[in-house]
Amino acid sequence: MSEPLGRVVATERKPNTPHEFHFWTSLDCPVGIGTIVRVDGSHPVDGHIPHIYGIVVEGFSYTDLQSPMHDVLGHDGSPANAGFGVTERSEIRLYTAAVLRQIPEEPLQPVPMGEVFLAGEEDVAAALRMDAYLKEGAHTGIPIGVYRAGATDSVIWLDADFLLGPEAAHLNISGMSGLATKTSAVEWLLSSVFTHFPESKGSIAAVCFNVKGPDLCYLDQPASRLEDSDRALYEKMGVKPAPFQKVEYFAPYNAKGFSLNTLRSNEALLHNVTPLTWGLKEVLQYAEVLLNKDDLDAKADALIDFIGERVVNCRMEKEGPLSRDHTVQTFADLEAWFRDLLQGMERLNNESWRTHHIATIRKVRNRLSNISTRCAGLVTDTADVSDLPFGSFEDRAVYVVDVASLEEDAQDLIFARIVSRLREHLERRDLGVKHLIVFVDELNKYAPGDAQDTYVRKMLLDIAERGRYLGLVLFSAQQFRSQVHRRVVGNSATALYGRMDGDELATPGYSVLSPATRTKLATLEKGQLMVRHPHFTQPIFVRFPRPAVLSGREGAERYPQAVDVGIEAALYRSLRPLDPEITLAWAKNMAALYDEDELIAARNATTLARPDNARAFFQSRLKKIIPVETANGKEKASAPLRPLPVGDPYEP
Amino acid sequence: MGHRTGVSGNADDGIELNGWPGSPHEATRYILGHLPECDPVEDFPRQTERPVHGEDAPVLLPPDVIEGEFFRAIHVADPRTARGTSGFAGFLDGTQDVRVVNQSHGIPIVWATVSAAIRARVNRRLVAWTGRPPIVSRRYYIPFRYVDGLHSEFRSHPQVIDTAREDASGKVPSRHPAALMEAAVQRVQQDRESIELELAEAWCASETATLFVDGSITGSRLVSESTRAVGIVKSHRRLYADGDAFRTLVGLRAGERSSIFRVAPRSRYPVASWYVRMRSATGRDALFGLVRVEAAIAGDLQARADEISRWIMAEGSPLALPDARWDKMAYGIRDTEEFLRAIS
Numbered sequence: 001m002s003e004p005l006g007r008v009v010a011t012e013r014k015p016n017t018p019h020e021f022h023f024w025t026s027l028d029c030p031v032g033i034g035t036i037v038r039v040d041g042s043h044p045v046d047g048h049i050p051h052i053y054g055i056v057v058e059g060f061s062y063t064d065l066q067s068p069m070h071d072v073l074g075h076d077g078s079p080a081n082a083g084f085g086v087t088e089r090s091e092i093r094l095y096t097a098a099v100l101r102q103i104p105e106e107p108l109q110p111v112p113m114g115e116v117f118l119a120g121e122e123d124v125a126a127a128l129r130m131d132a133y134l135k136e137g138a139h140t141g142i143p144i145g146v147y148r149a150g151a152t153d154s155v156i157w158l159d160a161d162f163l164l165g166p167e168a169a170h171l172n173i174s175g176m177s178g179l180a181t182k183t184s185a186v187e188w189l190l191s192s193v194f195t196h197f198p199e200s201k202g203s204i205a206a207v208c209f210n211v212k213g214p215d216l217c218y219l220d221q222p223a224s225r226l227e228d229s230d231r232a233l234y235e236k237m238g239v240k241p242a243p244f245q246k247v248e249y250f251a252p253y254n255a256k257g258f259s260l261n262t263l264r265s266n267e268a269l270l271h272n273v274t275p276l277t278w279g280l281k282e283v284l285q286y287a288e289v290l291l292n293k294d295d296l297d298a299k300a301d302a303l304i305d306f307i308g309e310r311v312v313n314c315r316m317e318k319e320g321p322l323s324r325d326h327t328v329q330t331f332a333d334l335e336a337w338f339r340d341l342l343q344g345m346e347r348l349n350n351e352s353w354r355t356h357h358i359a360t361i362r363k364v365r366n367r368l369s370n371i372s373t374r375c376a377g378l379v380t381d382t383a384d385v386s387d388l389p390f391g392s393f394e395d396r397a398v399y400v401v402d403v404a405s406l407e408e409d410a411q412d413l414i415f416a417r418i419v420s421r422l423r424e425h426l427e428r429r430d431l432g433v434k435h436l437i438v439f440v441d442e443l444n445k446y447a448p449g450d451a452q453d454t455y456v457r458k459m460l461l462d463i464a465e466r467g468r469y470l471g472l473v474l475f476s477a478q479q480f481r482s483q484v485h486r487r488v489v490g491n492s493a494t495a496l497y498g499r500m501d502g503d504e505l506a507t508p509g510y511s512v513l514s515p516a517t518r519t520k521l522a523t524l525e526k527g528q529l530m531v532r533h534p535h536f537t538q539p540i541f542v543r544f545p546r547p548a549v550l551s552g553r554e555g556a557e558r559y560p561q562a563v564d565v566g567i568e569a570a571l572y573r574s575l576r577p578l579d580p581e582i583t584l585a586w587a588k589n590m591a592a593l594y595d596e597d598e599l600i601a602a603r604n605a606t607t608l609a610r611p612d613n614a615r616a617f618f619q620s621r622l623k624k625i626i627p628v629e630t631a632n633g634k635e636k637a638s639a640p641l642r643p644l645p646v647g648d649p650y651e652p
Numbered sequence: 653m654g655h656r657t658g659v660s661g662n663a664d665d666g667i668e669l670n671g672w673p674g675s676p677h678e679a680t681r682y683i684l685g686h687l688p689e690c691d692p693v694e695d696f697p698r699q700t701e702r703p704v705h706g707e708d709a710p711v712l713l714p715p716d717v718i719e720g721e722f723f724r725a726i727h728v729a730d731p732r733t734a735r736g737t738s739g740f741a742g743f744l745d746g747t748q749d750v751r752v753v754n755q756s757h758g759i760p761i762v763w764a765t766v767s768a769a770i771r772a773r774v775n776r777r778l779v780a781w782t783g784r785p786p787i788v789s790r791r792y793y794i795p796f797r798y799v800d801g802l803h804s805e806f807r808s809h810p811q812v813i814d815t816a817r818e819d820a821s822g823k824v825p826s827r828h829p830a831a832l833m834e835a836a837v838q839r840v841q842q843d844r845e846s847i848e849l850e851l852a853e854a855w856c857a858s859e860t861a862t863l864f865v866d867g868s869i870t871g872s873r874l875v876s877e878s879t880r881a882v883g884i885v886k887s888h889r890r891l892y893a894d895g896d897a898f899r900t901l902v903g904l905r906a907g908e909r910s911s912i913f914r915v916a917p918r919s920r921y922p923v924a925s926w927y928v929r930m931r932s933a934t935g936r937d938a939l940f941g942l943v944r945v946e947a948a949i950a951g952d953l954q955a956r957a958d959e960i961s962r963w964i965m966a967e968g969s970p971l972a973l974p975d976a977r978w979d980k981m982a983y984g985i986r987d988t989e990e991f992l993r994a995i996s
Contacts, residue, residue, distance in 0.1 A: 064986075064987075064990065065973075066973065066974045067973075067974075070970075070971050070973040070974070071970065071971075073971055073973070074968075074969050074970045074971035074973075075969060075970075081969070085776070085969045085970055086737070086738040086740075086773075086776065086966050086967060086969070087773060087776055087777070087778060087967075087970065087983050087984055087987075088776045088777050088970075089970050089983070090778065090987055090990070
């Protein structure tokens with residue numbers, strides 16, 4: 001049995017309770033805020049010696065001085081004299097610990113006097129009730145980090161049933177930017193989940209929205225440096241220190257449509273980057289994401305629904321104000337239909353068409369027509385669609401959607417549509433995986449607590465409140481938890497905290513933490529986290545390893561973003577991975593023959609279809625051009641007139 | 653008593669102490685089983701102050717100077733630079749807590765706790781000396797002859813002391829409660845000194861460094877002759893300075909000591925003694941910061957007196973506040989008193 005490191009003390013002024021106790025230690029004791037300790041009671045209760053587990057939440061130190069003035073007098077007012085004192089004053093280290101667990105749990109009594117021991121690995125498992133889900137045969141633990149105190153090095157496990165459903169779900173990460181908390185933690189945790197998620201619970205994948213910089217752009221590239229201490233942590237937690245094996249990137253084109261709008265545009269990394277392009281059909285369903293409340297009154301909403309159900313992809317025959325038949329499949333088709341309809345109504349002096357007032361039609365035309373402009377690069381005028389592989393998601397794969405360089409409207413549209421599609425597929429159980437993690441950073445922006453309601457916020461709330469039943473789990477992150485909608489963070493059963501800003505810690509959400517715990521949170525080192533989890537009655541501090549993937553900053557240096565190029569180089573870059581024989585000269589030739597819109601449409605269709613013969617497929621999508629033939633520089637002679645038929649009645 | 657780890661009872665007890673009261677409340681109840689007719693005293697008045705006794709009246713005595721020819725002041729240290737070096741490796745002190753817990757027809761039944769401990773200094777911090785555990789003794793002090801109905805087995809208990817025995821001259825204390833209290837307190841003081849000297853002797857027999865003893869060392873031959881113990885007396889009811897010597901004594905400045913003189917109290921053992929002014933008495937009473945040192949008459953006394961005086965000066969920091977005697981008290985002694993308060 002190990003040596004006790006402290007003794008429980010209680011006074012009338014500072015009594016012990018069932019949830020809190022006090023103990024003192026020697027001055028050189030390895031106890032600090034966050035240390036887990038065990039108290040062995042000295043008298044049996046109901047025939048059992050009570051064992052109490054607690055975590056240190058506050059510390060006090062004082063001497064027998066009754067007034068600071070006594071120390072001043074004792075050293076003649078000179079601090080320099082203090083160092084020469086032959087004796088140091090008696091000093092105490094007094095700690096307050098919050099109870100994590102009492103065994104036996106009934107009757108629940110105040111913590112008794114007793115010896116205090118540093119918790120060993122088994123104690124930590126018992127204290128955090130991890131023993132319930134680390135059983136042989138029913139192991140649902142996901143390692144989140146290592147708890148360290150003194151000689152104890154104990155893996156802290158989260159319960160998959162409470163992290164990824166169905167009991168509880170969702171994870172929220174808070175922390176200051178730039179201190180390797182949010183992105184690093186989620187990268188590490190995804191590795192851990194992919195390694196330890198029980199096979200019996202089915203398949204799992206992740207969709208990550210890269211909302212800023214190159215943070216998530218190199219998940220398939222190995223870290224440039226991994227310390228031995230990091231490798232030791234990986235080994236202890238049974239996770240391979242390697243980048244993700246299956247990663248797919250998705251990014252829309254830039255406004256010109258020449259190249260992909262992502263920091264992962266270096267040619268060496270384009271093999272798993274897929275364009276994200278949507279057409280009218282895909283966008284119309286989520287038009288309300290792009291329209292504000294003034295735009296989207298009941299009348300406009302009804303017209304948009306009508307267009308979605310009765311116009312898009314339907315044949316509208318010539319009738320009433322319409323001067324011709326229409327089959328609307330693209331934004332260009334829609335604009336032509338609007339133009340024809342409005343001209344017809346003006347011509348016939350009609351004020352409404354199929355109950356829709358002309359003013360409403362004009363307004364909706366105006367709002368819908370500029371979507372392709374506002375979301376250029378993502379929304380195309382053609383009907384070509386390049387999307388995430390809904391229905392064929394792979395187990396343990398990460399799908400990164402890079403929206404970092406997009407306008408806010410486009411980001412919202414992408415987020416809303418992808419999450420909606422994911423939810424639809426999960427409801428139908430045909431996504432390809434049983435569980436899906438959606439990672440969203442900057443939750444302050446997408447689900448703010450004090451801003452007006454938006455479509456995106458409603459979706460996040462919906463995931464947070466109902467996602468776990470579907471297997472849709474939200475991993476979210478933000479700098480200021482206090483500014484995120486309460487129901488989003490409140491529904492996150494697990495919460496991670498990195499180093500926090502003092503102002504943030506002063507908000508009411510942190511008042512449940514002791515001042516010492518808040519101070520520790522404000523000074524956490526890189527690689528340290530505070531964890532809250534349904535099984536843990538108090539927050540726990542852990543260390544986690546540096547992610548085994550290339551960091552965004554290093555990746556951006558090693559794989560510089562491709563410079564914006566002309567149409568020739570864009571064709572060459574996009575099509576060469578499909579057909580290595582394609583040359584720049586060929587691309588230049590194509591650029592000389594066709595206009596940019598046509599080339600881009602053909603390029604998009606080719607990259608989407610990924611045909612065996614990319615060059616032929618590409619050319620097949622272009623209009624035929626019959627070059628003008630010239631003969632030795634002379635103008636070709638006109639063709640002779642046909643001879644008159646025999647017996648022509650009009651013959652003069 | 654005796655249940656606390658690392659604390660021993662009086663070495664002479666040699667008895668089973670289970671069930672013996674450990675607090676005044678327990679003592680009040682315990683004696684009711686052995687003296688049914690006594691009445692509990694509710695608020696347990698403390699008798700910590702030493703009663704004024706004929707022999708303890710303030711007195712001036714001529715010093716028997718053994719250093720030079722007359723009593724003079726000798727500069728030993730600059731009080732501003734004397735801090736930092738001390739040869740004391742341990743601090744010995746004792747405490748007593750005397751309570752009247754019951755009375756039997758006006759006769760006080762006294763219950764007292766005496767304790768003593770040595771705190772050793774290790775790396776500038778004070779810890780319990782491992783050579784001998786602290787001693788805590790709890791006893792009843794009862795004038796047998798004035799208390800009727802005391803069970804005989806209780807009378808013969810070694811932890812029950814008769815405070816009305818005849819002294820060497822055949823005198824016994826009167827039935828006056830104050831006289832009986834004086835007799836009880838005197839006996840408690842003897843017990844306390846006894847356990848203090850027991851620890852001091854153990855130190856002198858086993859250690860090579862010097863022990864700081866709070867009080868006189870003349871009660872033990874071994875201790876009074878050992879160079880490993882130095883007694884520091886803070887009370888000055890007997891001042892070894894009369895006439896010119898008195899003026900010299902009250903004129904001592906901080907960092908000065910007096911000449912060495914010989915002290916040989918009746919029924920005790922002789923030692924060398926001198927006064928040291930630990931702190932400046934300017935603006936204070938004449939005895940502010942003044943202690944009397946007792947050391948064995950051995951070796952180069954003059955050099956030892958200088959050295960020990962400097963050690964005592966050094967022990968003035970940290971201050972022993974909030975103790976009222978902080979001007980004369982070493983912090984090590986205050987620490988020992990606090991320690992004894994915690995364990996007794």
